[in-house]
Amino acid sequence: MTRRPDLLLGGIPVARRFGLVNWLGLATFFRREMSRNFKIWKITLAAPAIRAILFASVFGLAIDQDSTLIGNLPFMAFLIPGLVAVAALERAFESSAFSIVYDKVEGIFGDLAVLPLTPGELVLGFSAAAVSGSLIVSAVVWAALLPFGGSLPQNPLAMVFFVSVGSLMVGLFSQISGLWARKWDYITSVQTFVFLPFVFFSGVFFSLDALPDFLLPVARANPVFYIVDGIRFSLTGQAEVSPLFGALICVAVTAFLWGVSYRLFSVGYRMKS
Amino acid sequence: MTEVAENQGPGVPNEGMQGVPTPSVRQFGCVNWRGLWTLYHREVKRFFKVFTQTLAAPVVTTLLFYTIFTVALQNRVGTVGSVPFAEFLAPGLIMMTILQNSFANTASSMMTSKIQGNIVDVLMPPISPLEMLCGFLGGGVTRGFIVGISATAAMSVLVDFPFHNIGAILFFSLTASVMLALLGMVGGIWAEKFDHMAAITNFVIVPMSFLSGTFYSIHRLPELWQTVAQFNPFFYAIDGFRYGFIGQGDAPFWLGASVMIGVNILLFLFVHQMLVSGYKLKS
Numbered sequence: 094m095t096r097r098p099d100l101l102l103g104g105i106p107v108a109r110r111f112g113l114v115n116w117l118g119l120a121t122f123f124r125r126e127m128s129r130n131f132k133i134w135k136i137t138l139a140a141p142a143i144r145a146i147l148f149a150s151v152f153g154l155a156i157d158q159d160s161t162l163i164g165n166l167p168f169m170a171f172l173i174p175g176l177v178a179v180a181a182l183e184r185a186f187e188s189s190a191f192s193i194v195y196d197k198v199e200g201i202f203g204d205l206a207v208l209p210l211t212p213g214e215l216v217l218g219f220s221a222a223a224v225s226g227s228l229i230v231s232a233v234v235w236a237a238l239l240p241f242g243g244s245l246p247q248n249p250l251a252m253v254f255f256v257s258v259g260s261l262m263v264g265l266f267s268q269i270s271g272l273w274a275r276k277w278d279y280i281t282s283v284q285t286f287v288f289l290p291f292v293f294f295s296g297v298f299f300s301l302d303a304l305p306d307f308l309l310p311v312a313r314a315n316p317v318f319y320i321v322d323g324i325r326f327s328l329t330g331q332a333e334v335s336p337l338f339g340a341l342i343c344v345a346v347t348a349f350l351w352g353v354s355y356r357l358f359s360v361g362y363r364m365k366s
Numbered sequence: 367m368t369e370v371a372e373n374q375g376p377g378v379p380n381e382g383m384q385g386v387p388t389p390s391v392r393q394f395g396c397v398n399w400r401g402l403w404t405l406y407h408r409e410v411k412r413f414f415k416v417f418t419q420t421l422a423a424p425v426v427t428t429l430l431f432y433t434i435f436t437v438a439l440q441n442r443v444g445t446v447g448s449v450p451f452a453e454f455l456a457p458g459l460i461m462m463t464i465l466q467n468s469f470a471n472t473a474s475s476m477m478t479s480k481i482q483g484n485i486v487d488v489l490m491p492p493i494s495p496l497e498m499l500c501g502f503l504g505g506g507v508t509r510g511f512i513v514g515i516s517a518t519a520a521m522s523v524l525v526d527f528p529f530h531n532i533g534a535i536l537f538f539s540l541t542a543s544v545m546l547a548l549l550g551m552v553g554g555i556w557a558e559k560f561d562h563m564a565a566i567t568n569f570v571i572v573p574m575s576f577l578s579g580t581f582y583s584i585h586r587l588p589e590l591w592q593t594v595a596q597f598n599p600f601f602y603a604i605d606g607f608r609y610g611f612i613g614q615g616d617a618p619f620w621l622g623a624s625v626m627i628g629v630n631i632l633l634f635l636f637v638h639q640m641l642v643s644g645y646k647l648k649s
Contacts, residue, residue: 133561140568147576155435155582156442168442278416285423293430299438 118210119218126222130188131229137187141180141230142237148176149241152298163300164331169242174325175297176238178259181231181324182317185260186267186288188223193271194280206365212358216268216351223264224257231256235328244328251336252327258343259320263288265350272357272364295321301333316346401493402501409505413471420467421512428463428517432456432524435581446583449612456525457611458580460517461542461604465575468510468543469550470567472502476554477563485647495641499551499634506547507540514539527611534610534619541626542603546571548633555637555646574600584616599629 111117130137152172161168196202205215235243246252266288274280295317304312312318319339326332332339358364394400413420436452446454479485488498521527529535549571557563578600584592595601596617606622609615615622641647 133564136561136564136568140564143568143573147573151576151581152438154586155439161442278419281419281423285419285426289427289430293434298434303437303441 115209115211115214118208119214122208122210122215122218123221126188126192126218127225129192130184130222130226137184137226138230138233141183142234145176145180145234146237146241149173149238153241166329166331167242170244170329171300171325171331172298173235173238173241173243174328175321177231177235177328178256178295178321178324179292179297180234181227181256181260182263182292182320184230185223185227185263186270186284188226188267189219189264190267190271190274190280190283192219193268194274194277197271197274198276202364206361212355215358216265216354219268220261220264220351223267224260227260227264228253228256246328247330248327252324254340255320255323255327255343258340258347259317259324262316262320262343262347262350265347265354268354269350269357272354272362275363291315291317296325296333297321316342319343398493398497401491402497405488405493405498405501406504409471409475409502410508412475412505413509420471420509421516424463424467424513425516425520428459429520429524431459432521447614449614452525453527453612454583454608455581456521456527457608458604460514460521461539461607462575462580463517464510464514464539464543465546465600465603466567466571467513468506468546469553469571471509472506472547472550473554473557473563473566474550475502475505476551477557477560480554480558480647481560489644489648495638499638499641502551503544503547506550507543510543510546511539514543528613529611530613531610534606536610537623538603538607538610538626541623541630542607544630545599545603545626545633548630548637551637552633552640555640558646574598575604579604579616599625602626 109117149169149172153169156168163171193202196205210218270280270283270287274283294312295315296312301309301312301318313334319334319342322332322334323336323339323343326336326339392400432452432455435455440451443451445451476485479488493501518527553563553566557566578595578598584595584601584605587595602617602622602625605615605617606619606626609619609622
């Protein structure tokens with residue numbers, strides 16, 4: 094029995110009323126997603142930091158750092174923004190998809206369809222959790238890499254923008270993959286065979302100039318490249334393409350993926366079956 | 367009686383008293399070969415069922431690592447010792463995936479059985495702790511080998527391996543996958559939740575396989591860490607395996623081989639003792 098007077102009509106409970114957006118529902122849903130992600134914070138926060146440190150040490154040991162420049166940057170200064178980007182995007186990918194597939198395997202995913210949440214609110218809730226998670230993880234990883242030659246962002250606002258738009262893009266892709274997946278191995282396949290190659294060939298570890306000429310246009314068609322390049326621009330001031338152009342591409346791809354995800358939630362694709 | 371039962375096999379009723387058929391117990395010698403085979407078979411089928419996750423994914427990840435490291439570093443590193451960087455890197459990466467997959471197989475099998483509660487299905491049947499150990503171990507080693515062979519096949523398209531000493535390659539892949547499958551069992555028995563397991567993988571196994579000379583010769587490490595590496599069995603596994611491919615290693619062959627054998631014997635006895643005592647399994 095509720096004690097809130099607005100939910101009682103002559104002592105009988107009635108449905109809560111809300112306006113255009115069910116803010117309470119949205120906030121609750123967001124909270125669930127966040128606590129799900131960070132309940133195992135050792136895995137969601139410490140593991141990416143350790144992995145980034147491992148990559149930094151391994152690359153650092155394998156090369157002579159002093160003599161290696163990429164563009165105008167020492168190798169480590171070039172690598173660190175890439176590692177921050179990878180950690181942020183991995184978190185975004187794992188956030189929504191893993192949550193959706195977990196519910197599907199447990200057989201409770203259909204519950205989302207009967208909540209008083211519109212498809213738009215579901216997309217927003219999943220996306221907000223993915224972006225918040227990625228912002229936290231990227232801050233942690235960035236801090237963990239400071240001893241390896243990290244630096245304060247040259248352009249903090251651009252940093253927040255590129256991490257947010259990048260993780261929003263990947264978060265939406267993750268929602269779509271989660272809806273499509275029926276079981277765990279579907280989603281791990283998407284992760285290994287689609288997501289990982291996109292990320293690894295986005296210029297995280299090397300400048301795209303290092304690729305053979307004929308591959309350059311292919312690599313430039315990878316939207317993740319613009320995220321990584323934007324994050325590198327924000328941290329170091331060096332970029333391969335104009336950051337503004339990169340931002341436009343990111344926004345356009347994100348808008349498209351939002352539309353797709355919204356559509357899938359609206360029709361209840363592999364959700365209301 | 368024994369003869370009759372063996373001839374007829376399990377489940378076939380014997381003629382009991384007054385012609386009433388009663389099922390008899392299957393008899394076997396000092397090793398329950400059929401039980402062992404069944405457990406091994408289950409372990410192998412378990413990972414084959416999700417082969418995209420357990421076999422294809424590791425191979426693809428290894429190739430991705432190979433590509434990014436060679437593209438990023440080839441022109442900057444040149445040669446390690448007397449071999450080109452790519453040739454140095456490839457065996458290290460193959461060994462890394464063998465290590466990680468042998469570990470993952472026994473660890474996740476043990477873990478899943480415990481969480482789902484069907485570990486009793488392995489504890490109840492008439493198999494001894496030793497047979498149980500060998501069954502799980504066999505599954506882990508098999509996955510390590512399949513992943514290792516597939517990764518080697520895929521890599522040999524990109525790298526021209528000299529295959530200096532096949533014997534060393536086989537010896538070190540076997541001992542390394544046994545070692546990690548045993549460690550996987552220790553982890554699987556000890557861990558109580560999936561995030562314990564993920565923590566062991568992320569904070570112990572991955573760092574150990576990354577930092578033990580997969581990507582660089584340990585001569586590049588500071589003095590102190592070179593000494594530490596000499597006490598790290600992962601280093602001997604990677605180094606000996608690489609020696610088999612390129613004929614060049616940081617540690618003498620016999621030293622690596624004896625370390626691997628010694629560590630494996632100790633781990634084997636340790637896990638056997640765990641299973642005999644029923645630690646965290648029989649509560």
